[in-house]
Amino acid sequence: MNQIQEGKNYGWPICYGKRIVDEATIAEPKDVTREEIAKKTYCARTEPAVLTYDAHAAPIGMVFYGGKQFPDTYQGDAFIAYHGSWNRTRPVGYKVVRTRFQNGKAIAWNDFLTGFIDQAGKGYFGRPAGVVVARDGALLISDDVNGVIYRVSHARSK
Numbered sequence: 084m085n086q087i088q089e090g091k092n093y094g095w096p097i098c099y100g101k102r103i104v105d106e107a108t109i110a111e112p113k114d115v116t117r118e119e120i121a122k123k124t125y126c127a128r129t130e131p132a133v134l135t136y137d138a139h140a141a142p143i144g145m146v147f148y149g150g151k152q153f154p155d156t157y158q159g160d161a162f163i164a165y166h167g168s169w170n171r172t173r174p175v176g177y178k179v180v181r182t183r184f185q186n187g188k189a190i191a192w193n194d195f196l197t198g199f200i201d202q203a204g205k206g207y208f209g210r211p212a213g214v215v216v217a218r219d220g221a222l223l224i225s226d227d228v229n230g231v232i233y234r235v236s237h238a239r240s241k
Contacts, residue, residue, distance in 0.1 A: 084134040084182070084189055091130045098126035100135050133189045139168035140176035144213035144225075152220025153237045159184050162195060162222060164211035174200050177207045179214060179224055196224065196235060 085093055097112045098104050104122045112125035136142065144164035148157045160183050167176030177199035180192040199209040213225040221236040 084132060084136075085130065086133050086188060088130075092128070094126055094129035097122055098129055099132075101131040102126040102129055134182070134192060136165075136192075137168075137175040139171055141166040141168065142176075144211070146214050146216055146222075148216060148222075150216045150220025157181070161189075162214045163192070164214045164224060166210050166212055166227075167199070167207055173204055174207050177210060179211050179222075196233070199226075 087093070094102065096105060096108045096110050104126050111119055112122055114120045114125070114128075142163045143166045145161055147159060147161050149159070150157075160181055163180050163182060165176035165178050165180065167178075168174050177197075178194055179196040181195040182189050182192045184190065196211070199211065200207050208228070209226045210228045211224050212227040215223050217223050217234070219236075221234050224233045224235065225231075226233065
């Protein structure tokens with residue numbers, strides 16, 4: 084996850100994540116004078132990702148929470164649906180995470196909705212795809228394997 088700011092260089096397609104050189108790219112970097120430079124040198128000058136996640140976790144849906152149902156500490160945080168991997172021996176993703184923000188910056192993410200990977204950790208039986216905030220403040224999460232929408236609500240204690 085990057086925090087995009089105008090005029091900053093995030094490295095793509097030469098590097099990704101926390102300034103990792105993409106050895107598979109054929110692109111050649113240039114510095115400000117348009118002279119070719121080493122990929123490692125180029126990447127060291129780019130903006131690193133703020134937060135990273137497992138390769139192939141496939142985040143494909145995201146919403147910022149502005150509802151009134153969840154506790155106030157959720158305001159402005161993001162929920163991300165990780166669709167999951169299809170090409171790994173041990174599946175990753177297959178969950179919804181809460182991305183916590185502080186002073187407008189992403190600081191951490193925590194699992195929010197899990198349980199889509201079987202107990203042996205070898206297969207899955209659901210794939211979160213999209214996430215939206217309903218009018219009443221609940222989260223609606225689509226699962227494109229089962230063709231269903233999950234509703235996650237929060238009951239405030241009195």
